[in-house]
Amino acid sequence: MEIYLDNSSTTRPYRCVCEKVADVMRNTYGNPSSLHRLGIAAEKEVKAATAAIAETLGARTDEIFYTSGGTESNNLAIKGICSAARGKHIISTPIEHPATLNTLYSLEDEGYVVDFVPVDSDGRVILSDFEELIRPDTILVTAMLVNNEIGTVQPIAKMSSILKEKCPNAYMHVDAVQGYCKVPCTAKGLGADLISISGHKIHGPKGTGVLYVRKGTKLAPILFGGGQQNGIRPGTENVPGIAGLGLAAQRCNHRLPESAKNMAALRKRLESGICSRLDNVKVNTPECCAPHILNISFGGVRSEVLLHSLESEGIYVSSGSACSSHKKEPSYVLTSIGVDRKMIDGSIRFSLSEHNTADEIDRTISAVCGIVTRLRKLNMN
Amino acid sequence: MKADIILLKYGEISLKGLNRPMFERQLISNVAKALAPLGKFSVRKSQSTIYVEPLEDSADTELAVERLSKVFGIVNICPAVKCEKTIESIEKTTLECLSQMDIKGKTFKVESKREDKQFPMNSPQICRHMGGVILKNTDGLSVDVHNPDILVQIEIRKEAYIFTQKVSGAGGMPIGTAGRATLLLSGGIDSPVAGWMIAKRGVRLEAVHFHSHPYTSDRAKEKVIDLARIMSAYTGEIRLHVVPFTEIQLDIIEKCPKNYLTIIMRRLMMRIAEKISVQNGSSALITGESIGQVASQTMESLVVTDNAVNMPVFRPCIGMDKEEIVTISKKIDTYETSILPFEDCCTIFVPKHPKTKPSVAEIEEAEKLLTDPEGMMAKAIEDEELVIIK
Numbered sequence: 182m183e184i185y186l187d188n189s190s191t192t193r194p195y196r197c198v199c200e201k202v203a204d205v206m207r208n209t210y211g212n213p214s215s216l217h218r219l220g221i222a223a224e225k226e227v228k229a230a231t232a233a234i235a236e237t238l239g240a241r242t243d244e245i246f247y248t249s250g251g252t253e254s255n256n257l258a259i260k261g262i263c264s265a266a267r268g269k270h271i272i273s274t275p276i277e278h279p280a281t282l283n284t285l286y287s288l289e290d291e292g293y294v295v296d297f298v299p300v301d302s303d304g305r306v307i308l309s310d311f312e313e314l315i316r317p318d319t320i321l322v323t324a325m326l327v328n329n330e331i332g333t334v335q336p337i338a339k340m341s342s343i344l345k346e347k348c349p350n351a352y353m354h355v356d357a358v359q360g361y362c363k364v365p366c367t368a369k370g371l372g373a374d375l376i377s378i379s380g381h382k383i384h385g386p387k388g389t390g391v392l393y394v395r396k397g398t399k400l401a402p403i404l405f406g407g408g409q410q411n412g413i414r415p416g417t418e419n420v421p422g423i424a425g426l427g428l429a430a431q432r433c434n435h436r437l438p439e440s441a442k443n444m445a446a447l448r449k450r451l452e453s454g455i456c457s458r459l460d461n462v463k464v465n466t467p468e469c470c471a472p473h474i475l476n477i478s479f480g481g482v483r484s485e486v487l488l489h490s491l492e493s494e495g496i497y498v499s500s501g502s503a504c505s506s507h508k509k510e511p512s513y514v515l516t517s518i519g520v521d522r523k524m525i526d527g528s529i530r531f532s533l534s535e536h537n538t539a540d541e542i543d544r545t546i547s548a549v550c551g552i553v554t555r556l557r558k559l560n561m562n
Numbered sequence: 563m564k565a566d567i568i569l570l571k572y573g574e575i576s577l578k579g580l581n582r583p584m585f586e587r588q589l590i591s592n593v594a595k596a597l598a599p600l601g602k603f604s605v606r607k608s609q610s611t612i613y614v615e616p617l618e619d620s621a622d623t624e625l626a627v628e629r630l631s632k633v634f635g636i637v638n639i640c641p642a643v644k645c646e647k648t649i650e651s652i653e654k655t656t657l658e659c660l661s662q663m664d665i666k667g668k669t670f671k672v673e674s675k676r677e678d679k680q681f682p683m684n685s686p687q688i689c690r691h692m693g694g695v696i697l698k699n700t701d702g703l704s705v706d707v708h709n710p711d712i713l714v715q716i717e718i719r720k721e722a723y724i725f726t727q728k729v730s731g732a733g734g735m736p737i738g739t740a741g742r743a744t745l746l747l748s749g750g751i752d753s754p755v756a757g758w759m760i761a762k763r764g765v766r767l768e769a770v771h772f773h774s775h776p777y778t779s780d781r782a783k784e785k786v787i788d789l790a791r792i793m794s795a796y797t798g799e800i801r802l803h804v805v806p807f808t809e810i811q812l813d814i815i816e817k818c819p820k821n822y823l824t825i826i827m828r829r830l831m832m833r834i835a836e837k838i839s840v841q842n843g844s845s846a847l848i849t850g851e852s853i854g855q856v857a858s859q860t861m862e863s864l865v866v867t868d869n870a871v872n873m874p875v876f877r878p879c880i881g882m883d884k885e886e887i888v889t890i891s892k893k894i895d896t897y898e899t900s901i902l903p904f905e906d907c908c909t910i911f912v913p914k915h916p917k918t919k920p921s922v923a924e925i926e927e928a929e930k931l932l933t934d935p936e937g938m939m940a941k942a943i944e945d946e947e948l949v950i951i952k
Binding site: 491 | 775776777778779812815
């Protein structure tokens, strides 16, 4: 039986989500904008999903906008704020997801100024540095709630209150793709004006996402069309995807208190199991982390080889860095927190979901220890 | 303008003696096979030229020209336009064709063939007349009857045909006229180029890829299948043998001195490829090696690798620089796939200090440390996965 520990890449959808998507595709195929009853039935599906998602975020239903996923949500939030605002200054961090970083780089080409707050060796934003970077013309701060590679939880609420005090008109955007349904994530709790969410990271369908936009936020669209979703994100709604996403969010969020506790315990079990049986390993995930991510470097081992060896035993994980022999760039996240190159080449990310069990973790520990010991014997020196 | 007929000129084949029909038959069959997916075409030969004519109006002759440019044995491809058999119509069509070409400062010559003797002008008359018409109605063209940039050919048959363009063919000899050889296909830049160069001489390809799961990803295997598919546009069917190599590699690492690892590995690969060749009626091996490129390709290493097998080993890249190999791989479209970053069996398990000047005697001695190389090779071949790429 396979052991899936790559849930930060994507998750297996809940069975009820698969059934919901198929059911809506078969039976509720109307266009929500149509005036007839088939349209109304489809609109009802969308409304139900919106209500469920709004509730998880402590938001109003008119603050929820559907997108094609985390990448589009981040693009819409960042570009949409910039084109509606007057200033030119943005603050972010060096360990954001490429969907954020590359959007920011494209804005730099258009003349915006982006400052990246340094992070400490845990990957956490240094708040005093952050405060100093805020300028009167700062229009946006964009930061991730949970880092996708190492699991660090950013002090978003503190960043937001510092920002609002110094620059009340600036907006706070939170990329919660890895944090939503893993750590507490409400608009008020985070002090967020915009929140990006992805469906397939919470056992929902791929190609679905949400951007929460606090009422009153000035946001310009990046796509133009028939005026759906208040013109913020036009295009006929992905009704089956949205219905599936709504169900996944509701279920995943409902289980959160218990599943977070379980995942954190399993994560700890995995970490101490590996660390007690192997030497020359470095845990890259800090103490202040999300419950589901564990990033470990194995000295003297190439992560891609370890990944494929685990694969052949039915265990699926991610490598922090691929193919050093072809000079692919090492992970910028691990580089930013000061991990040295050799250890980056041996880094593996285990990411859990509520479906993992203690038995799976124990089997993973013994597989990892066996393979790493074997691989180290093959060392070419 | 959309071509109505395509003429294919072949070079070297026309120099052949009594066995020339065999080469021509093979070429015609290869041409027909290359065009089959595009619809119905008539393919026939007359006087050292192959005539390709679409039998359906919907046939895409541009795509046909592109496919034909990958058929070995063809030197030039000349698409032609058909018109009514009157001198007015021939004038008009010829000028139309020229108007779509870049003719500034170029020279031309008119040639004609009159199969239909009912046509009122004979061939020299047509040439003279059309030469005058072209000179009078175009700008920047001048006549050169010995070495023209543009050859305007007019053929009068059931209809009149005008040829103004010439596309270079792939050259070489038709696939299937020169036996079969086995390519060691790694997934890098060199081996597809080596295979292409040998196939160009009419040789059918068998290919062997060594797969080291879990030390290499299944993506590396998919990449090699993609490479073989790109090559097959030139070479026709390729039978790709994917041979599991992990156990042999681990055995070498465990038993033999580390700095001999690569060279022993390569010798065993050659021996496996030779055995597969014998089983599949292939009579030589092909590798992408080039002298001095890496430690396993020094003169001494090549001697030791060669010594592992009895079959001839063809290394068409042997005297080429990396740049030259890259140029060909870009031309044949394998480059972008070759550089995809997946570990392959040659890049993992690379010793820190590989032996660059091994001798046959010391390597044979080191190989004696392996417990049962024959048995392991036989098992690897037995467990191979055969992928047929058309």
